[in-house]
Every structure is written in structure tokens, then in C-alpha cells.
Amino acid sequence: RGRDIPAEVTVSALPARGGALIVIEDSSGIEAAEQQRRDFVANVSHELRTPLTALIGFIETLRGPARDDPAARDRFLGIMEAEAGRMNRLVRDLLSLSRVETEERRRPAERIDLAMMIRAVAATLQPQADAAGVAIVTAGADEPVLVQGDADQLTQVFHNLVENAVKYGGGGGEVSLRVFHIDHDPVLRGPAIAVEVADRGEGIDTMHLPRLTERFYRVDSHRSREKGGTGLGLAIVKHIVTRHRGRLRIESEKGKGSRFTVILPERIDRR
Ligand code: ADP
Numbered sequence: 001r002g003r004d005i006p007a008e009v010t011v012s013a014l015p016a017r018g019g020a021l022i023v024i025e026d027s028s029g030i031e032a033a034e035q036q037r038r039d040f041v042a043n044v045s046h047e048l049r050t051p052l053t054a055l056i057g058f059i060e061t062l063r064g065p066a067r068d069d070p071a072a073r074d075r076f077l078g079i080m081e082a083e084a085g086r087m088n089r090l091v092r093d094l095l096s097l098s099r100v101e102t103e104e105r106r107r108p109a110e111r112i113d114l115a116m117m118i119r120a121v122a123a124t125l126q127p128q129a130d131a132a133g134v135a136i137v138t139a140g141a142d143e144p145v146l147v148q149g150d151a152d153q154l155t156q157v158f159h160n161l162v163e164n165a166v167k168y169g170g171g172g173g174e175v176s177l178r179v180f181h182i183d184h185d186p187v188l189r190g191p192a193i194a195v196e197v198a199d200r201g202e203g204i205d206t207m208h209l210p211r212l213t214e215r216f217y218r219v220d221s222h223r224s225r226e227k228g229g230t231g232l233g234l235a236i237v238k239h240i241v242t243r244h245r246g247r248l249r250i251e252s253e254k255g256k257g258s259r260f261t262v263i264l265p266e267r268i269d270r271r
Contacts, residue, residue, distance in 0.1 A: 040215060043215065043216045044090075044094065047090055047216065047230070047231070048087060048090060051083035051084070051086045051087045052083075052087065054079070054080075054083045055080055055083050055084065058076045058079060058080050058083075059080075061076060062076055062077075085228075086225075086228070086230075089228065089230050090230045090232075093230045093232040093233070093236060094232070096156065096232075096236050097215070097232060097235060097236055097239065100153065100236065100239040100240050100243060101239060103150075103243065104239065104242070104243050107148075107245075108148065108149045108150035108153070108243065108244060109148060110148070110149060110150060110151050111146060111148060112146065112147050112148070112149050112151050112154060113144045113145060113146060114141075114145040114146070114147055114154070114179055114193060114195060114264075115140070115141040115142065115143060115144055115145045115179055116141075116144065117151070117154060117155055117158065118138060118141050118158055118177050118179060118195060119138060119141050120155070121155060121158040121159050121162055121177075122136045122138055122162065122177055124159065125159070125162050125163060125166060128163065128166055129166050129170075129175065132166055132167075132170040133170070133173065134166050134170040134173060134174065134175055135173065135174050135175070136162065136166075136174075136175050136176075136177065137174060137175070137176045137177070138176075138177045138178070138179075139176065139177070139178040139179070140178050140179040140180050141177070141179050145179050145181075145193055147193050147244075147264050147265075147266065148244075148267070149244050149264070150240075150243075150244075153240045153243070153244075154240065154244070156236065156237075156240065157236075157237050157240050157241060157262060158177070158195060158197070158262075160233040160234070160236060160237050161197040161237060161260045161262070162175060162177060162197055163233070164233060164234070164260075165197050165198070165199040165201070165258070165260075166199075167227045167229070168199070168201055168202065168223075168227075168258075169199025169200065169201025169202065169203075169257055169258055170199070170201060171200075171201045171202060172199050172200025172201045172257055173200065174199070174200060175197065175198070175199045176196075176197075176198045176199075177195070177196070177197055178195070178196045178198070179193065179194070179195050179196075180193075180194050180196070181193060181194075181266070182194055182263065185247075185263055185265075187247055187263075188245070188246070188247065188263060188265050190265060190266070190267065191265075191266040191267075192246075192263050192264060192265055192266050193263070193264050193266050194261050194262065194263045194264075195261070195262045195264075196259060196260070196261045196262075197259070197260045197261075197262075198257060198258070198259040198260075199257045199258055199259075200256065200257040201257050201258065202254070202255065202257075203252045203253050203254040203255050203256050203257055203258055204219055204250075204252040204254070204258055205219070205254055206252075206254075209250055209252060212234055212250060213234045213235055213237065213238035213248065213250075214235060215231065215232055215235040216231040216232065216235075217231065217234075217235075218231050237260075237262075241262055241264070244264055244265075245264075245265050246262060246263050246264035246265060247262075247263050248260065248261070248262055248263075249261040249263065
């Protein structure tokens with residue numbers, strides 16, 4: 001029809017009696033997915049190998065040079081514990097991601113009070129915020145706010161966002177969690193409930209924003225690892241929000257802070 005045919009398309013014509021059979025295959029999507037899968041496997045292997053190499057190295061040291069040095073042994077065991085913890089978090093996040101992907105087509109059906117949920121998330125992360133000298137402030141969470149969803153998964157969404165805000169945006173001293181109603185969301189095309197997680201920290205350079213929810217994408221790898229990050233937190237958030245037919249909006253200004261808003265359709269199936 002006059003449109004450009006991508007290079008990956010193969011066109012084959014078989015002569016047949018009185019005509020031709022034309023088969024058009026567009027393999028560009030399949031190839032892109034295959035490439036993504038290869039990249040993912042390579043990334044996972046790399047992420048697991050780094051702590052594993054450290055563990056193997058320290059085991060050798062403990063068996064050899066550090067065998068009779070209790071102070072060194074303690075220090076190395078501490079490092080090994082941290083590295084094993086890193087592997088543990090990575091496997092935990094990989095399992096979360098695969099669980100969400102498996103369930104992606106199934107519409108979650110629990111009735112959830114988002115207000116209660118965000119109060120609970122704030123309470124769970126309070127000790128971490130206290131340790132970082134950050135106050136978590138909630139707004140709009142006094143009255144019940146109902147949506148339809150998967151409670152464990154939505155809890156994970158807000159947990160990841162608030163934890164990131166404390167970890168990366170904590171320098172601003174305050175993280176705010178706000179629930180509010182939207183009469184008409186132009187993208188979801190209907191009434192919606194929004195949960196906004198905002199910090200007044202360092203912010204994120206605009207060039208990184210479009211890639212932030214990719215698996216293993218980090219603005220500063222060293223910093224993320226130092227803070228115990230796996231690079232999968234926002235990918236998990238994105239998948240869960242998509243499964244809930246919602247959307248994630250990310251706004252950030254360098255030096256001023258970031259704002260992550262989860263927007264979910266307000267419709268509730270009454271059964
Ligand atoms: P990680 O496990 O590295 O935290 P995420 O997927 O949760 O992975 O986040 C990806 C990256 O986005 C982080 O490494 C960090 O660089 C950046 N980021 C996430 N949230 C914030 C925030 N509130 N402020 C600044 N940077 C952030």
C-alpha cells in the first residue's frame with residue numbers, strides 16, 4: 001500500500017497455476033524481542049557474577065592468608081554477607097518481575113484501599129527514612145480511596161518508589177506521598193486515582209527519564225549498588241502499573257527533586 005517495508009520483512013512468491021502466492025512475514029518485532037532477551041540474560045549473568053566472584057575470592061582468602069587472623073576474618077565475613085545479600089535481592093527482584101509478567105494478562109480483582117496501603121508503606125519504611133534523616137509525609141490518606149488491583153503488587157509499587165525517594169532523594173529531608181482524585185485522565189480516558197511520591201533531592205537529568213524503567217538501567221551504577229539497588233525496582237513498578245491498566249508519570253528537575261506518579265483507573269467492577 002505504498003508504505004515502506006522494513007528490511008527484516010521477507011517476501012516470497014511461489015508460482016502457482018494461474019497466479020502467485022505471496023507470503024509476507026514481518027520478523028522485526030520477533031527479532032527485537034529476541035535481542036532484548038539476549039541483553040537481559042547477559043545483564044543477569046553479569047549482575048550475579050560480580051558478587052559471586054567476590055564471594056569465591058574471599059572464601060579462598062579465608063582458607064589461606066586470613067586463616068589465622070580473626071580481625072581480617074570478621075571483616076571478610078562482613079563483606080561476604082553483604083555480597084550474598086546483594087545476590088539475594090537480585091534473585092528476589094527477578095522472581096517478582098517474572099511473576100508479574102506471568103500474570104500480566106490477568107486483571108487483578110481485589111478491592112483495595114489505597115489510603116490504608118500508603119499509610120502502611122510509609123510506616124514500613126519509617127525506620128529506613130529515620131536512619132537517612134528523612135521525614136515521610138502523607139496527604140489525602142485519611143479517607144478510604146478504593147481501586148481494583150492486586151494488593152501485594154501495588155504495595156510493592158509504592159514501596160519501591162518511596163524507598164527510591166529515600167535512597168536517592170533523601171538529601172532534601174522530606175519525601176511526600178499524596179493520594180488524589182483526577183476527574184478525567186487524558187491518557188486513561190476516564191476518572192482516575194493518582195498516588196504521587198515526591199522528593200526534594202538531587203533530581204534526574206532529563207536525558208535519563210525515558211530509559212529509567214528499563215531493566216538494569218541506572219543513572220549512576222556505583223551509587224545504586226552502594227545503596228543496595230538491583231536496577232530492577234522501576235521495571236517492576238512499570239510492569240505492575242501496566243498490569244493494572246494504569247500509567248506511571250515521571251517528572252524530575254536536576255537539583256530540585258523528582259516526582260513519580262502512579263495513575264490508576266478508578267473503575268471498580270461490582271460483583
Ligand atoms: P535501583 O535498584 O538502582 O534503585 P531502580 O529501577 O529502582 O533501580 O531505579 C533506577 C535508577 O533510577 C536508580 O539507579 C537511580 O539512579 C534512579 N532513581 C530512581 N528513583 C530516583 C529518585 N527518587 N531520585 C533520583 N534518582 C532516582
